[in-house]
Amino acid sequence: xxxxxxxxxxxxxxxxxxxxxxxxxxxxxxxxxxxxxxxxxxxxxxxxxxxxxxxxxxxxxxxxxxxxxxxxxxxxxxxxxxxxxxxxxxxxxxxxxxxxxxxxxxxxxxxxxxxxxxxxxxxxxxxxxxxxxxxxxxxxxxxxxxxxxxxxxxxxxxxxxxxxxxxxxxxxxxxxxxxxxxxxxxxxxxxxxxxxxxxxxxxxxxxxxxxxxxxxxxxxxxxxxxxxxxxxxxxxxxxxxxxxxxxxxxxxxxxxxxxxxxxxxxxxxxxxxxxxxxxxxxxxxxxxxxxxxxxxxxxxxxxxxxxxxxxxxxxxxxxxxxxxxxxxxxxxxxxxxxxxxxxxxxxxxxxxxxxxxxxxxxxxxxxxxxxxxxxxxxxxxxxxxxxxxxxxxxxxxxxxxxxxxxxxxxxxxxxxxxxxxxxxxxxxxxxxxxxxxxxxxxxxxxxxxxxxxxxxxxxxxxxxxxxxxxxxxxxxxxxxxxxxxxxxxxxxxxxxxxxxxxxxxxxxxxxxxxxxxxxxxxxxxxxxxxxxxxxxxx
Numbered sequence: 430x431x432x433x434x435x436x437x438x439x440x441x442x443x444x445x446x447x448x449x450x451x452x453x454x455x456x457x458x459x460x461x462x463x464x465x466x467x468x469x470x471x472x473x474x475x476x477x478x479x480x481x482x483x484x485x486x487x488x489x490x491x492x493x494x495x496x497x498x499x500x501x502x503x504x505x506x507x508x509x510x511x512x513x514x515x516x517x518x519x520x521x522x523x524x525x526x527x528x529x530x531x532x533x534x535x536x537x538x539x540x541x542x543x544x545x546x547x548x549x550x551x552x553x554x555x556x557x558x559x560x561x562x563x564x565x566x567x568x569x570x571x572x573x574x575x576x577x578x579x580x581x582x583x584x585x586x587x588x589x590x591x592x593x594x595x596x597x598x599x600x601x602x603x604x605x606x607x608x609x610x611x612x613x614x615x616x617x618x619x620x621x622x623x624x625x626x627x628x629x630x631x632x633x634x635x636x637x638x639x640x641x642x643x644x645x646x647x648x649x650x651x652x653x654x655x656x657x658x659x660x661x662x663x664x665x666x667x668x669x670x671x672x673x674x675x676x677x678x679x680x681x682x683x684x685x686x687x688x689x690x691x692x693x694x695x696x697x698x699x700x701x702x703x704x705x706x707x708x709x710x711x712x713x714x715x716x717x718x719x720x721x722x723x724x725x726x727x728x729x730x731x732x733x734x735x736x737x738x739x740x741x742x743x744x745x746x747x748x749x750x751x752x753x754x755x756x757x758x759x760x761x762x763x764x765x766x767x768x769x770x771x772x773x774x775x776x777x778x779x780x781x782x783x784x785x786x787x788x789x790x791x792x793x794x795x796x797x798x799x800x801x802x803x804x805x806x807x808x809x810x811x812x813x814x815x816x817x818x819x820x821x822x823x824x825x826x827x828x829x830x831x832x833x834x835x836x837x838x839x840x841x842x843x844x845x846x847x848x849x850x851x852x853x854x855x856x857x858x859x860x861x862x863x864x865x866x867x868x869x870x871x872x873x874x875x876x877x878x879x880x881x882x883x884x885x886x887x888x889x890x891x892x893x894x895x896x897x898x899x900x901x902x903x904x905x906x907x908x909x910x911x912x913x914x915x916x917x918x919x920x921x922x923x924x925x926x927x928x929x930x931x932x933x934x935x936x937x938x939x940x941x942x943x944x945x946x947x948x949x950x951x952x953x954x955x956x957x958x959x960x961x962x963x964x965x966x967x
Contacts, residue, residue: 488629532582750782809840
């Protein structure tokens, strides 16, 4: 069900620009308060409570005047304690009662004092109702109508009247069956067909001498909006102006830099141009994206150059043995009666060329595995055991490996087999270069252990020092060297965050190689960083 809905949405989802998405998002967020105020009855509930507050104020003032009119005291005592009556109506929670029923007729005669009192109050109530548009009825202490359209009747059974007779003001919501819709969207308003009824006791000398029954329809929602149209329109204009300004700022900080980066990326993809510097007005994340794209472009360019040079070197290395094999095959085909000695010589050349190709392919596979090596989760490794294995394996009557290691040395984050293979490859190179002694020493550095491999051989010529880590560069091609040993070693070490370099500043005779291994007690770079480095840098 959900997947079907998602497919429909994806099929009909429009292609929108980032500016459009930002603007629509801002408009939606800005409209939420207004929509919530309309549909969650917030504004309408405020209008209803405002009408209730007006009825409470009118009732309190009229009840105070009526109480003074009833009392014989010209200067009554007034309590100093304030007793506010906040509105209590809530459209979401207050129960709505049916329309107020008509009063019941009654023939019980009224007290002449009460009638005279009501006659004195009649002008005050009518003038008040004329201004406030509220319906105001005056009842006696039993709920009988004194001033109203239906005298000689009673509202004694109404709950609000009973509460007022008991001395407690009461406000209720009732339906207004006489109401007729006047607006097209009036169905959105819940209070359109309601009427607020407020009953307030008239108290004199501590006794309830009458009840004021006030009622009025609340301000309609759309009438209230119309009355406040100026404020609402100004608020809408200010909101949209703010949205336009924010959209412009975000466009300068996000959209424009992304568009510029897109153009630069296409240029880089076609082999021209470079990723520009990030704009100063761009967001921090966009600036970081520019830097990341720049780093990626440099890595791609470096990798492309490496692959081009590597392919050229491979073709050059394969060309010589292939030419030798092809020439020998051609000669054997052209001279089937070749002397046995010559045939054996050509066959030997073909075998040597094939062996050379086999060795090159094997070393290329080793280099590819080293380039793509991923740093596994390794525990701390003690340098002493793998270095002692190398020393024991190579030390003999004419060649010696000397260990000059300190008593205490930090453990490193590299597998023992990688350390042993790297050092053994360097020692083998030293032996083949004519050295008789290789010294292995180590020292602590900042977050690393520096392992030095030094021999007493003739050393590396100055002109070759910059190229010894290039694939296929070797000075022992005649004796079968492939020039892949040092590149393989460097790639293996790089997979674990370690490095190898030629120490050209060393005063020690011969060649000195410096291997820097990460210390296990110092947090290293993330594993992904080692993988990326191992696969892109050469």
